[in-house]
Amino acid sequence: MRKITVLVGSLREGSNSGKLAKALEKLSAEHFEFHYPDLNLPLYNEDLWKNPPASVLKLKADLAATDAVLFVTPEYNRSIPPVIKNVIDWGSRPWGQSSWKNKPVGIVGSSPGAVGSAAAQSHLRSILVTQDVFLLGAPEVYFVFKPDSIDDQGTVADEGSKKFLKSYTDRFAQWIEIVSK
Numbered sequence: 001m002r003k004i005t006v007l008v009g010s011l012r013e014g015s016n017s018g019k020l021a022k023a024l025e026k027l028s029a030e031h032f033e034f035h036y037p038d039l040n041l042p043l044y045n046e047d048l049w050k051n052p053p054a055s056v057l058k059l060k061a062d063l064a065a066t067d068a069v070l071f072v073t074p075e076y077n078r079s080i081p082p083v084i085k086n087v088i089d090w091g092s093r094p095w096g097q098s099s100w101k102n103k104p105v106g107i108v109g110s111s112p113g114a115v116g117s118a119a120a121q122s123h124l125r126s127i128l129v130t131q132d133v134f135l136l137g138a139p140e141v142y143f144v145f146k147p148d149s150i151d152d153q154g155t156v157a158d159e160g161s162k163k164f165l166k167s168y169t170d171r172f173a174q175w176i177e178i179v180s181k
């Protein structure tokens with residue numbers, strides 16, 4: 001059983017990204033234990049390292065102990081939301097103590113728009129490669145979220161989508177084993 005730290009890029013109640021994460025959790029129960037750290041972190045400020053916020057230290061401890069990281073991102077103005085960039089920035093510091101180096105990482109995302117977060121994910125990929133992660137390339141999950149696509153319990157309405165999301169988690173599980181050898 002692999003421990004996965006799931007970084008959901010939305011802080012709001014009833015978020016579609018949260019529902020997508022829940023769906024993936026349900027579909028991958030045989031492989032993974034999902035953990036959801038609190039991403040309501042202060043905005044990155046170098047001065048805060050003098051007396052680091054407990055939430056940041058907790059996040060970095062979680063990341064140090066995890067087997068892999070899964071980003072679940074919505075799309076904001078054709079890019080990633082600030083919640084995602086902020087957690088990447090905190091994780092990348094202090095200099096020389098990055099939380100990202102050598103971590104197996106997956107990216108999925110959703111948006112109600114036709115692009116299903118593809119533009120956001122493209123930006124996220126280009127950021128993460130600079131962090132020296134082992135980034136899973138495919139399949140790519142651009143989930144176009146309709147009002148009833150996934151309910152609060154993570155149940156996916158459409159069988160085809162369910163099968164596809166399951167195939168993603170199976171490949172991510174395989175990827176983690178390959179790169180963790």
Ligand SMILES: Cc1cc2nc3c(=O)[nH]c(=O)nc-3n(C[C@H](O)[C@H](O)[C@H](O)COP(=O)(O)O)c2cc1C
Pocket residue numbers: 009010011012014015016017018074075076077078079110111112113114115116117
């Ligand atoms: C500031 C802002 C910008 C957005 N820009 C985009 C966008 O560029 N493309 C898109 O498909 N959806 C866009 N959306 C819609 C979000 O993807 C949508 O609200 C989504 O459900 C947010 O994720 P959440 O449900 O997990 O909170 C935007 C939403 C907000 C609040």
